[in-house]
Amino acid sequence: MAWDYTEKLKDHFFNPRNVLKESEESYNADGVGEVGNIKCGDMMRFYIKVEEKDGKDIIKDCKWKTYGCASAIGSTSVLSEMVTGMPIEEAVKVTPKDIVAVLGGIPEQKFHCSVLGDKALRAAIENYYETHGKADKIFWKRREIICSCLDVDRAEIESLFYNDNVKTFEELQDKTKLGTSCGACIEKAKALLKELNESTSCSIVEEK
Amino acid sequence: MEKRIYLDNNATTQIAPEVKEAIEEAIDLFGNPSSHGKHGQIARKKVEEARKKVAEFLNAEPEEILFTGGGSESDNTVLKDLLFKKIENPNKEISIITSPVEHPAILETCRDLEKFGIKTKYLPMYENGIVKAEDLKTMINPETALVSVMYANNETGTIMPIKEMAKIAHENGILFHTDAVQVAGKLKIDVKDLDVDFLSLSGHKMYAPKGVGVLYIKKGHKLSRLISGGHQENGRRAGTENTLGIIALGKAAEIAMRDISSEEEKIRKMRDRLEKGLLEKIPYSYINGDRENRVYNTLNISFDLIEGEAILYLLDHLGIEVSTGSACSSGDLNPSHVLNAMKLPTERMHSSIRISFGKFNTEEEVDYVLENFPKVISTLREMSPFSK
Incomplete structure (x- = not known):
């Protein structure tokens, strides 16, 4: 393999777990979430079945479908194993870093574009809460997606801006790879950065 | 395995068995082709035999064959000649016309040249993956110093109208280069018929080893050398010859002509x-x-x-x-x-x-x-x- 994929990732790519083989209707998930799109080269849909146990929502079973490269497929498969049996309140906290840790690493270039499973899972959980009269349980900030290809949201950009001193579009792109796929979000991201820059007392950074 | x-x-490509044999036979030929002793002279003879075979393979003359370190070096040698021209004559605007589907050895080199004020213009590309010779006519202007278009594309295999484009370039007094790396060993190449000025090919795409290539330079043309040093290759490229690679490439050319x-x-x-x-x-x-x-x-x-x-x-x-x-x-x-x-x-x-x-x-x-x-x-x- 040209990419330095770990044995664990290869195993999950060649023998993916929990792929949805039946129709969506027959699986009848309690929550479905989707991220990415075909133009970007990665897109996944995550399906969860939830069971209430001792007042807790537990992911009893989950399935997924992924369009993407070997690492997108392998990382989604690993995630599906990680969260099966996990209480939702823990599952929403799973980050790409957690998935990569279980995989034993992933080529750095592929981190941003192929590890999208946690976002698809969170979207499925939101969908579950919304469709089961539990929208009030969505304690995390609802996401405002800026780059749908690489699934970068407003919160992530704000955090980079405030915590990591990411002030210019070039820096932002370097950190997140935002706008490197279809490019549709570039203006939106620049506008957000401008807004953030203007809202702070620091001098406005010129757009390059 | x-x-x-x-x-x-x-x-x-893998090294063809006959090429492998040629390498094995030559493995003890350690002589420096520039040395006057017996060992050197044997090596010199072998290198020149290979040059003859490659010349025959391209329907060229032996003195038109320059051995290089590979296709990328051949491409770089042609393109970067413009850099020397620009340095000699900084006020003269010069530009290259190429296609957007070239190998990175061309595209990246063009980008490098742009930093020194040598512009690149790209021929329009079509869904079939082939440039149109007539587009070249409309793009040529007094600044155009070189047209470089690949003979066939490495990804799709599409064949470009090289002969027509070379003709158009020459009608306008412009030099024409083609990267023929994907054609060498697959289709017959006749530089006289194509009437190109420069042509690149690579050993490892035609069953010879990596690290050896050819630049065909039509008689009468002179390129600034990329590598300075000794007087090897008639002073056109310094460095002790890659004798094993060259012998192998000569053999590969011979087999290609036959098969x-x-x-x-x-x-x-x-x-x-x-x-x-x-x-x-x-x-x-x-x-x-x-x-x-x-x-x-x-x-x-x-x-x-x-x-x-x-x-x-x-x-x-x-x-x-x-x-x-x-x-x-x-x-x-x-x-x-x-x-x-x-x-x-x-x-x-x-x-x-x-x-x-x-x-x-x-x-x-x-x-x-x-x-x-x-x-x-x-x-x-x-x-x-x-x-x-």
Whole structure:
């Protein structure tokens, strides 16, 4: 393999777990979430079945479908194993870093574009809460997606801006790879950065 | 190693047995071709014999053959000559016309030259992957110093109208270079008929080892040398000759001249059978690039709903080696610049697979690929959220 994929990732790519083989209707998930799109080269849909146990929502079973490269497929498969049996309140906290840790690493270039499973899972959980009269349980900030290809949201950009001193579009792109796929979000991201820059007392950074 | 089916011959080829023999015979020929002693003179003789063979292979004269370190060096030598011209004459505006589907050895070099004020203009590209000679006519202007267009594209195999373009360039007093790396050893090359000024080729795409290439420089032309030092290669490229590589390349050229017609027939038959079979067995599959004007060994195919890097690794797992234009497999995570220039839909770029045959492939291998390739596609399609 040209990419330095770990044995664990290869195993999950060649023998993916929990792929949805039946129709969506027959699986009848309690929550479905989707991220990415075909133009970007990665897109996944995550399906969860939830069971209430001792007042807790537990992911009893989950399935997924992924369009993407070997690492997108392998990382989604690993995630599906990680969260099966996990209480939702823990599952929403799973980050790409957690998935990569279980995989034993992933080529750095592929981190941003192929590890999208946690976002698809969170979207499925939101969908579950919304469709089961539990929208009030969505304690995390609802996401405002800026780059749908690489699934970068407003919160992530704000955090980079405030915590990591990411002030210019070039820096932002370097950190997140935002706008490197279809490019549709570039203006939106620049506008957000401008807004953030203007809202702070620091001098406005010129757009390059 | 388990059985491998190598279908990535546009990336590199294995060393042919006869070439291997030639290398083995020459392995103790340690003499420096520039030395006057016996060892040196034997090495010199061998290098010059190889030069003669390569010249014959291209229908050129031996003194028109410059041995280089490979195709990239040959390309760089031609393009960077303009850099020296620019330094000598900084106020003169000079530009290059090339195609947007060239090998990076051309495209990246052009980008480097731009930093020094040498502009690049790109010929329009069409969905069939072939430039139009008539477009060149409208783009040439007094600044144009060089036209460089590849003979055939490495990803799609499409063949460019080199002869027509060379003619147009010459009518306007402009020099013409072609990177013929993907054609050498596959189609007969006749530099006199093509009437090009410079032509690059590479050893490892024609069954010789890596690290040796050729630049054909038409008699009367002079290029500034890229590597300064000794007087090797008539002072055109310094450095003690890669004798083993050169001898091997000479042998490869000799074999190519002998076998080229019979191989074409055999390889074309396999490629066409595989192409037809894949298109029949796999719904929603598409050939990229012109199907007529194409080198007979290359097949570039895309599949709806799935991604190419995943296809590549599943095929590799089954012992089938191909390559892909998918963004996910490239170092910079951009999809193929070739398919992009052809304005293919993004998803077709992401799922593109290049299959390139060589002289060692067999009909049995085609059978195996035809049996297993469709399975790989359906496995991935079952996983795809786009399939129902």
